[in-house]
Amino acid sequence: MRKNLNVIAAYSIMMVLIFLVGIFQSWNIALSIFNMCLISAVMTMGANIQWGYAGLINFGIMGYTALGGLAAVLISVNPIQEAWQAGGFNILTSLCLIILMVLVIKFILKKFHKSKLRTYGIASIIVTGIIIIRITAEPGIEAIEAVNPAKTGFLGGFGLPIIFSWIVGAFFAGGLAFIVGKVALGLRADYLAIATLLISEIVISIIKHEDWLTRGVKNVIGLKRPAPYEVDLQTTDWFISLVEKFNSGKLALISNMADRQATLNQLVIEGSSVFVKLCYSGLFLGVVIVLLILTQKALYSPWGRMMRAIRDNEEAANAMGKNVVKQHLLIFILGSAIVGIAGAMLVTQDGLFTPGSYRPMRYTFLIWVMVIVGGSGNNFGAILGGFVVWFLWIEAAPIGLYLVNLTTAGLDDSHFLKVHLIESVPYFRFLMMGLGLLLIMRYRPKGILPEKIEIK
């Protein structure tokens, strides 16, 4: 108990802060912050597995998040039959061609020895392959995008419950991580950082511009939900009676029947959105707890010890007969898969998929700030980092506004400096994140909750 005191204290402070938001701002805001904190926590757990356990830098978090989101779309949206009829055949043929190309290249790599001829041969296969695939896919893509472009214009998905996409998203992200890892993991740390950052940008530009698959910047809206809809809740009897029960004291004070009904309606509307958010919180909390148990088990298993050995001294681990390359690839895939789950959760919560909103600042660098601030190598630290940083990210604007008002209290309300500062309040969050990161790196380089390895 004593040992974990700082963990308990840190988490209680965080919970109290969220409760304070609930009391002073509204429970809706508090719960949406809490949900986003949970999603961020999943992302930081993924990044922490890679960075904290194995010392691999992955600046491609944005790409895996987006792939998770794509999985949510592809799983939950109903298939669009017309689009499939219009261009499905071409797309499927191209898919077969891609698989064929990969198989041929693999075959060549296996059968022939490394030579200039082989390299050029593979390059020419790739180039001709891309041209053939483009020629086959082009008419199909055009036909698909022409099907009711204002509403669909893409292939749609499989029409399954969106919850499945959390698993599929993990597989998508893991698959991408496999390819990226094969290509880039041999690089030195800072090269790896840049390479993964750029690869994630490539992924985003594909998601943004392949309209037949993702609708691109036209966005996909109105995705299915694992939670009930507010509108339905507001007409359900058990929910109304539940709200009545919760607020019976408040309602009893109102004697006028009509007033009472109006208040109740208002409460039901508020309560329904809180209830939906609570449903999401429950689901997300479940994911976080399961992942936390698994990652903690892994950390203290022989495998976790091996990962730390590889992180701390690669050569020694190699000499002890551990396959460093294989383990690096494995952990790269596992971490990215967890990020993929978070990506799918994010889209599930929002109910919409907006490829244009994936930006490295928000989805890569912010997550890294969370990991560093929370404490890399410590799962509780990483989760706490997700909570603290997201809380500050959201609450930075009100805090900034307060500070601006405090410092410019002597100035007239229409003074240009004050007006300018108030307009730029949203950007104070960048300042806070940057200063926070710099201070933590300088004075507490291991994060708020540092890595602590106990040997039992």
Place this chain on the structure above:
Amino acid sequence: MDLLNAIILLLNYIFIPALTYGSQLALGAIFVTLIYGILRFANFATGDMMSFGTMITILFTWYFQSIGISLGVLPTALLAIPFAILFMIFYMLCIDKFVFRYYRANKSPPVQLAMVSIGVMFVTQAIVRIIIGPSDRRFFDGEKFIIKAGEFKEMTGLNEGLAIKSTQVLTIFVTILLVSILFWFLNKTKTGKSMKAYSDNEDLALLSGIDPKKIVMITWIIAGILATIGGALYGLDKSFKPFTYFNNMLPIFAAAIVGGIGNPFGAFLGGYVIAFSEIFLTYAYKKFFMYILPKSMEPESLVQLLSTDYKFAVSFSILVIVLLYRPSGIFKGKVL
């Protein structure tokens, strides 16, 4: 005649824009490479440092415009750049003193310094956005075109026009001037040579009496000059928007690595490699083929290898290919 038209077409739409864009990237890439070669970390704040320099240039430009100073046909920003450079150098030295020096003294691993540079990136971005706001700013004044497309057509009687913007000529001219001075400095002067020695082998350089503090200071000064001029030229040619500058960091990194990180000449060429391949691969060649092929063979499609949406993706794919086959870059890296 048709051949001439085709050549003018390529000049107008590919060659001149790529040369300009390449020059802007090259300046940034040399900045990245210098920091990497001497201070030994990947500077993720590159784009935002450039936007900081540009912001100061813009503020000075506005000031000069408000008191009625202008350079006639040339943009006022040219007059503002020297003042902005002074400010920028001061900012760079401050960052170094308060942030990077501690980690250098502790001999922290490069990865940690790269993380710290992310913190600097956040702070710089916040400062820029708080001072000048996130919106698009144009600060170009003076004569816009050297040759207008219409005038060119009249002059030569060709179908295709050639438009040369003054900012394009300015960019190329300033880049060549700056890069020649820089290479002269690095290769011929004693300070430049000691920088090379420091980059090559820190311990040996220290043994032969080179002052590391001086080397680091000069590196930041050169970096400040490159960041301000590179950023200001980009802003003059296109427009200034903090978000675009942040995004430009990515092709700049690609250019630096393709050229062999730590090698300024490689970075210089890397900028052009990235710019030319981006524009070559995403240009629609339909009109070009219409000029050079007989009428019966005219292409029906746009003859575009990749859609322009994938402009960034092209440079990143080149980077990935280079990293796979020549991890040290096209021109061997790490020899300043």
